Amino acid sequence: MSNKAIELFRQRRTQYALGRNLQATPEQIIDLVKEAVRQAPSSFNSQSSRAVVLLGEQSEKFWELTREALRPLVPAEAFGTTEAKLASFAAGVGTVLFFEDQNVVKGLQEQFPSYADNFPIWSEQSSGIAQFAVWVAFADAGIGASLQHYNPVVDEAVASTWNIPASWKLRAQMPFGSNEAGFGEKSFMDDAERFLIFA
Template identity: 50%
Template sequence: METKFIELAKQRRSIYALGKNVASSQDELVELIKASIKQGPSAFNNQTTRAIILFDDSHDKLWDIVAGSLRKVVKDDAAFAKTQAKINGFKAAYGTILYFTETKTVREFEENFPLYADNFQDWSEQSQGNAQYAVWTSLAENGLGANLQHYNPLIDDAVREAFNVPASWRLRAQMDFGSIESPADTKTYMDDDERFRVFK
């Protein structure tokens, strides 16, 4: 059997030591990210995932927003110093992808297909996972690392204002990406007997 995809999947790891030593142009990266999201499956092909791709000052601005938002809720200086160090690591990356769900489309499908109405929120989350995994793996194929963060909804309002986000777009995740400055730790796996069942 062909196992090229499995080999690519093994390359897709949470990389936290990221840098800006990226050979691909920003335009090339934008096209790669857009193509990866477009090819991801979605229920009824409703294409509910949206993305904003940030580079340079816009990338920095996003992580400044995160730091500022967390400073308001983390009152202890020592605790915030650790938080700030973590955010500085994300800021050291080359760029960030903001993932959103178009809630207007979800509502339209709930109304148009009432028999399945209770499922469209869940299905939109599955579409998010598909899109994020596709982008992450495509970046890995091109020698880039990434990790996925979830500072929403804490940062939602500030992000909406900073990047002119439509009101119907709901922020779901932030993926910073860049050159791999240090590899991920060894990945461990639970026992197959606890995870899988096969009936023949």
């Protein structure tokens, strides 16, 4: 059966070949991110997800900081590959940084102590949903993106450079831009290994 949501999910693909040939304006991109995060569900409607949108030179600066944070951690002979990968992210229009506000998590733990151990887990789930929501919204708008995880290596540099509140915990980074390459065939594992159906 046809389903609009599933069709949108199918459009969402990882794009590493990013460019700056977008028709969407910066204002439209920002509004898209805001609305996608706003509409993403969260446990107890906690709305713990936070997003920082870096455009142009600010996005390039993020990937420069990431490169320098990784330099002492990556063997010199392998650093060229790492550097090229980071450059491909910086070649896009911008980067969305996804955070979870730990003050919200702690507040819920205090308010509902019987669920205290679960709130950090639910916060991570909320972040994942927000990331997926933005990614699908980007795909629908013809914007390419990928999801990266250079936290916690870059956390300190990000916090000091953009004056991020101390309670915000960096969870993921999403470089985005125009799709400068096609997408290969996507493969799926066998349904029998993934689903159990009881009727």
